[in-house]
Amino acid sequence: MTEGDSLNLVGDPMAARAALSPLRRRLLEHLAEPASAAGLGDALGIPRQRVRHHLKVLEQAGLIVEAGQRQRRGFVEKLYAVRPGAMMIDPMLLGFPSIDRDRRDKQDRHSAEHLVRTAARMVHEVGRMRGEAEREGRRLITFTMEADIGFASPVELDAFTARLTRILGDLAQDYPATGDRRQFRLTATGHPTVGTLSGNNERKAVN
Template sequence: MALTPLRRTLLELLREPNSASRLARSLDVPRQRIGYHLKCLQEAGLIQAVGEVQRRGFAEKLYSTASSALVIDPQILGSAGRSEIEKQDRYASGHLIEAAARMVRDVSRMESAAAEEGSRLLTFTIETEIAFARPADIERYAADLADALHALASKYGRGKAGKRYSVVVGGHPAPAAAEEKNVN
């Protein structure tokens, strides 16, 4: 499903429950067009029906986003014009964003499936903050980390039978702390 500008606008407006006819009036778009896009968003699991309101003798469905926060997969927005080399560059911020979006998408889907089954999704998260004195240190650190990850993957079962896990390691500059931003 493509996330068109209209669908992005609808997602923004549906942070609060709203109906197709009210959305159509506020956006000056035909009600049928709004209904079509709401159906697509609902089928994708991005919005849900949250109730009904009586209007002029009939019940009008109210919709709202399925989550208070959404992470948009860059593939939905399109990545036309990017070369294969850029997609594979482990130091490109776009590659980090794509990997993080893929992880969010995969874990969200598996978490929903586990909840429907009444089971638990077993995951792990490891976070840290590190300081690099020089840009070249980042490359050396990434190489050392890749070697360590390869060794651990070999030790704990790469290619063996069992439940497979995807491990993603990424790094980005840490946001400045609030007190650092305010110091002049």
């Protein structure tokens, strides 16, 4: 279990709005490498005063940081760069309501909407816990397992999910989330492989 590349979950509504502005998105793209307001203005054809305003908004939102200074045309200019790590908007800011245990149990296990809502909740919870762990100088322990599988028919898919449900139920009994045990949430999902939704594969995937 290892931590991957740094990930910054944007969970503050003001920061999210700053990141989603079309012009600020362009600025963030250009700030993958340190740049100044003047350099960004030249690259994008925008007055540097306007660029400085948007850089200030991005800095206040915590999306960019100062990355040094450099001498240019007789004066010193500040350099800015995107905060290290990939940036992800918290899905819950985009209108994904949380799902309580009772609603999860009643959901259709083959519903794409249920999968998307579950994935959104996972990003929300893990992203926030990871940020808290980093601030405390700790590592968030997680595990991820993936496998490619195939089904000849919807009947096979139903049989697989029923069998997997039984297996997970047995495992859950062996590792109960009670007492002083460190609790984890295990989520098993499956979706058609990207690029297979065409012709016969598409009909099989949506049946």
